[in-house]
Amino acid sequence: MSQFSGKTAVISGGAEGIGLSIAKALGDQKMNIVLADIDQEKLQEASLELKDAGISVLAVALDVANETQWQRVAELAVARFGKIHMVVNNAGVGGASGSIENEQTKSWHWALDVNLMGVMYGAKVMVPLIKQHGEGGWIVNVASMAGMGGVPYNGAYTATKTAVVALSESWAGELHSKGIKVSVLCPAFVKTRIYASERNRPAQYQTDNANVTDKPKAPNKTKGMVENGIDVSIVGKRVVEALNQGELYIFTHPNYRAVVQQRFEAIDAAFExxxxxxxxxxxVNQKLDML
Ligand SMILES: NC(=O)c1ccc[n+]([C@@H]2O[C@H](COP(=O)([O-])OP(=O)(O)OC[C@H]3O[C@@H](n4cnc5c(N)ncnc54)[C@H](O)[C@@H]3O)[C@@H](O)[C@H]2O)c1
Incomplete structure (x- = not known):
């Protein structure tokens, strides 16, 4: 029997893309699935798809940037399934890209609130409920390869994803002794609608030129790269595979290994x-003072 069977996962941004792929893969492991998303129409479609596949599912509206809404998700999930064992902090937005001098403060706040604060609220609300039943559990945070090295002209996105990688390392250390495993998924390009994140930008984050990108000679480059990305159905299965191996870092693109190696070599050379x-x-040889 799978270690996930009969347990419950809450998945933010689960209405489509990578979140839905993870929901299907965990549902195939007989987990109960709580799909939470800001897009209510897609949420209902996804929920029906999972039900048709014989998966126990609860769909709840959620803006991950709103802590009170996270609490409601937790209440409804516990009322329906009794216990929560896993939170998948997947909801994320591309944020506006462009040069430093054209950065939009509201776009930064949108990216920070969804991609970073959303992850923090998800853990803050769900971890006490996972600790409560003592059966252990998982936090799966969805970062990006952009969290493994700076991407030019993508300051806000890179900053949030790098923070999510670091947060995951911090939480892994904190939660290890509590039986809660922490993983961080770092995909490169996956065929989803991430390039059209603007569809999910709430009114308070709208700017006059939110859609403007001033990347030199690279209009719509991200869209093309995402559309050439790996099939999204692989990602959920890869997450299950890596969770079964107890991985902290979950990679989906082994061909990006050289990028990370180059970064480590540059850092190592700077230490030298x-x-x-x-x-x-x-x-040089002083004993380390570490927390
Ligand atoms: N697709 C890629 O190439 C790629 C690469 C690296 C990382 N990622 C990350 O994967 C995650 C999922 O993205 P995706 O590619 O599936 O994109 P997607 O746009 O297809 O799906 C994102 C989902 O999140 C939901 N969402 C957006 N804002 C929300 C909010 N405030 N509250 C709740 N739900 C919200 C959307 O409605 C949608 O269902 C993101 O964190 C993204 O940064 C994607």
Whole structure:
């Protein structure tokens, strides 16, 4: 029997794309699925699709940037399924891209509120409920390869995804002894509608030129790359595979390994130069003070 069988997962942004793919894969493992999404129409469609596949599902409206709405999701999930074992913090938006001098403050707040605060609220509300029953559980945060190295002209998105990787590492250390495993999914391009995130931008984050991109010679490049991405159905199955292996970092694009290796080599080389600096010889071999 699968370790997931009969347990309950709450999945934000579960109405389509990567969230729905994860919902299907966990549902195939006989998990109860709570789909939570800002797009109510897509949410109903996704919920019917899962029900038709014989998966126990509850659909709840949620804007991940709203902590009170997260609490309502938790209440409804517990009322329906009794316990919560997993939260998949998947909802995310592309945020506006462009050069530094054209950054839009409202676009930054939108990306930060959804991609970062949404992840924090998801954990803050669900972790106490997972701890409560003592059966252990999982937090799966959806970051990106953009969280593994800076992407030019994508400041806000890169900042949020890098933060989600770091948060996941922080929570893994905090929750290890509580029997809650933390994983962070870092995909490169996957065929979804992420390039059309503007459809989910609430009124308070609207700017006069939210759709303007001033990337030099790269109009609609992201759309093309996403459309050439891997099939979304692979991602959910890959998440189940990696959770069964107890992975902290979940990758979907082994061909991006060289990018991360280059970054680590650059960091390592910079440490070597620091180790050679006459200014720092007194601490080269000093014992580490770590929390
Ligand atoms: N597709 C890719 O190439 C790719 C690559 C790396 C990371 N990701 C990440 O994967 C996650 C899922 O994206 P996707 O590619 O499936 O995109 P998508 O646009 O197809 O799906 C995103 C889902 O999140 C929902 N959503 C948006 N704002 C929300 C909010 N405020 N509250 C609740 N739900 C909200 C949308 O309605 C939608 O159902 C995101 O975090 C994204 O950053 C995607």
């Amino acid at each position: 130069r620091a180790a050679q600096s006459p200014l720092l010889q007194h601490i």
